[in-house]
Amino acid sequence: MKLYQTYASPFPTRVRLLLYAKGIEAEIVEPPGFHASTESKGEYLRINPIGRVPTLVLDDGRALPESEVICEYLEDAYPEPSLRPTDLWARARMRLLSRICDFYVVMAMVPLFSLSGRSRRHWEPAVVAAAVDRLADALAYLEAYVGEDGYAVGGALSQADGAIAPQLVLASEWIPDLFGTPDPLLRLPRLAGYWRAVQTDPIVARLVAETRQAIAEQQAASRALASRRT
Numbered sequence: 001m002k003l004y005q006t007y008a009s010p011f012p013t014r015v016r017l018l019l020y021a022k023g024i025e026a027e028i029v030e031p032p033g034f035h036a037s038t039e040s041k042g043e044y045l046r047i048n049p050i051g052r053v054p055t056l057v058l059d060d061g062r063a064l065p066e067s068e069v070i071c072e073y074l075e076d077a078y079p080e081p082s083l084r085p086t087d088l089w090a091r092a093r094m095r096l097l098s099r100i101c102d103f104y105v106v107m108a109m110v111p112l113f114s115l116s117g118r119s120r121r122h123w124e125p126a127v128v129a130a131a132v133d134r135l136a137d138a139l140a141y142l143e144a145y146v147g148e149d150g151y152a153v154g155g156a157l158s159q160a161d162g163a164i165a166p167q168l169v170l171a172s173e174w175i176p177d178l179f180g181t182p183d184p185l186l187r188l189p190r191l192a193g194y195w196r197a198v199q200t201d202p203i204v205a206r207l208v209a210e211t212r213q214a215i216a217e218q219q220a221a222s223r224a225l226a227s228r229r230t
């Protein structure tokens, strides 16, 4: 089995949570055409016509895109240990939290992802402020549904923790550091409490460390590029 992914992207992180928690052996590779790669994405489009990460490739060559779909496949194919609560309401909340991440939290950060790739003179304060406001709204949706017992739902590690963790690294560390904006978790006590508690789980701690390192490497690479341009 092979997982095409990048460590800085939040979507493959939820798939890695399942691989680590279930002890599934998979080769982890960065697809051609991403980040530092000088190759074209064309070769990767033959594996995943959507052209995004992650993609899971089975040993027989069948390829599956879309993080949520991959997680559901892995959960069905490797049921133990389960990363899906047995209680149906908790299971629905797990899916709701993942959906809030995909539909609202990530979408709010998109303008900031775009600005981060441009020089600072293009960082219009109004654009940054609007994105930060929209992000605060999206994080408040997580605040409304996240668990208060150390995990996102059901008092145990689930797919929802893999969805939320990388978003919180971006929202409460990367954005405040880069754009000089306040940490949004200061106004969200329940989400902040969740964030402190869940990082004591060794698998979440590993995912968070991988995400932080990948973001730091990306920032160092863009600083080096910017200094070569000036």
Ligand SMILES: N[C@@H](CCC(=O)N[C@@H](CS)C(=O)NCC(=O)O)C(=O)O
Residues within 6 Å of the ligand: 009, 010, 011, 051, 052, 053, 054, 065, 066, 067, 068
């Ligand atoms: N809905 C997709 C979203 C995946 C996605 O947008 N991945 C981004 C990275 S965060 C990507 O591959 N973007 C294309 C690129 O960077 O060229 C999923 O859940 O897998």
